[in-house]
Amino acid sequence: MEETIKPLNPIALKIGGLEVHWYGIIIGIGIAVGLYLVMKESERRGLNKDIFADLLIWAIPISIITARIYYVIFEWNTYYSSHPEDIIKIWNGGIAIHGALIGAVITTIIFSKIKNVSFWQLADIAAPSIILAQAIGRWGNFMNQEAHGEEVSRAFLENLHLPDFIINQMYVNGTYYQPTFLYESIWNVVGFLILILLRRVNLRRGELFLSYVIWYSIGRFFVEGMRTDSLMLTNSLRMAQVISIVLVAVALVLWIVRRASGMAKQHYRD
16 A cells, blocks of 8 residues: 655745745755855955856856756756656756856856956855855755655664655655665765865865865766666766766876976966
8 A cells, every 4th residue: 555655845946936946945045155165265265255256247147047958958868858748847846966067167267267266266155165065955855755766764864864755755656766866965964064174284285175086976977877767978987987987087087186396386376
């Protein structure tokens, strides 16, 4: 006999004909928390605190667009070629964090040149805030009952000592699923704490951001392997895992080359 468990409503409120989804609210909270922290840190580092507010005016919409484009490209043959009218329905989920990061990095590179500030300095200051915002944002997936793993039993979830509201939300269409959104969120929170500690180590400029790339990519590689909704490069290759491996390799090469060539002379606290 199928259990009767009512999932949490993904719609937070309705204003006339407009539906406000928890997904968007949670993403917005992540951005707001990240912006607050990054503005405080930019002041400590001697930058105008408004520089990141100015950056986000451009980075947020561009990142959302590139995240959606990235997702649609890899789901084009399986869904969007037959449902092009759904491409703009971002409120139903369907954005890829790697696409967002591509947009954010490109925007920051251009912005730093216009403002005549160091890209690496901006990236270092933002790194902890980025990964914390990602940790918060995963709870938007939780509300949408997406980004989960394979089928499991209720007993399995209870043995993880999860609260009932998480266990019940992992009950989708008569089946319990692995809460991979939670694993990645916890990994990112730990990464945030590590990056905060690394600020005290006073790494060379750029290395805090590269540490973020390495930490996040390692966690994403393993969590992605448990998910059932991965964007696929081929029938056997998950796109996020391939990108994660590439990002770790690129970050390590940049770390070594920048030190060996003398490009990373300045330190984070300089």
